[in-house]
Amino acid sequence: xxxxxxxxxxxxxxxxxxxxxxxxxxxxxxxxxxxxxxxxxxxxxxxxxxxxxxxxxxxxxxxxxxxxxxxxxxxxxxxxxxxxxxxxxxxxxxxxxxxxxxxxxxxxxxxxxxxxxxxxxxxxxxxxxxxxxxxxxxxxxxxxxx
Numbered sequence: 219x220x221x222x223x224x225x226x227x228x229x230x231x232x233x234x235x236x237x238x239x240x241x242x243x244x245x246x247x248x249x250x251x252x253x254x255x256x257x258x259x260x261x262x263x264x265x266x267x268x269x270x271x272x273x274x275x276x277x278x279x280x281x282x283x284x285x286x287x288x289x290x291x292x293x294x295x296x297x298x299x300x301x302x303x304x305x306x307x308x309x310x311x312x313x314x315x316x317x318x319x320x321x322x323x324x325x326x327x328x329x330x331x332x333x334x335x336x337x338x339x340x341x342x343x344x345x346x347x348x349x350x351x352x353x354x355x356x357x358x359x360x361x362x363x364x
Contacts, residue, residue: 225273225330229262232340240352248303251355256364257282258355259303260347265327272331277316277343278304279351281358286310312358319350 229247237260242249247262258281265274280303290310291297301311317326326346328339358364 219332220270221268221273221331222270224332224334224336225264225275228330228336228340232336233262233343236340236344237347240348253359253364255284256359256362257284257287257301258359258364259301260351261303263304272329274327274329276325276327277346277351278313279316279319279354280311280313281355281362281364282307282311283362283364286362312362314354316346316350319354320346 230245234245234249237244237249241251242260243252244250249260251258259279261278261280262275263278265276268274280301282301287297287301287310290307291299297307301307303313306313315325317324320326328343330336330339
């Protein structure tokens with residue numbers, strides 16, 4: 219089995235259901251929290267260096283107040299109707315990678331290959347979402363008037 223296949227199964231069969239358990243909607247590596255006033259998004263990003271032998275993946279988090287985004291689009295019409303969680307826009311979007319929220323505050327990438335303990339990777343991803351991403355989203359919800 220290729221690393222791409224292992225990764226796809228991990229996201230579909232393990233990580234997507236775990237994300238839904240903590241309130242996210244979505245699939246295929248892109249998820250959002252159901253907030254009326256803001257987009258609160260989480261997306262897996264695969265490294266450009268991923269191939270059949272190994273996939274490297276990280277998590278991007280983004281919160282954008284919808285009214286602020288509409289105002290930004292008036293000044294910058296090239297912006298999409300809805301921001302993509304793995305694209306950096308600057309203000310009014312607030313974006314971080316999961317590693318920035320951990321104790322190390324360093325970029326964090328999970329490696330998926332035929333030798334990796336996929337269950338351990340899943341446990342680590344889910345831990346980081348619960349312990350780091352969710353508190354960050356809660357903080358952003360208050361700060362961004364969501």
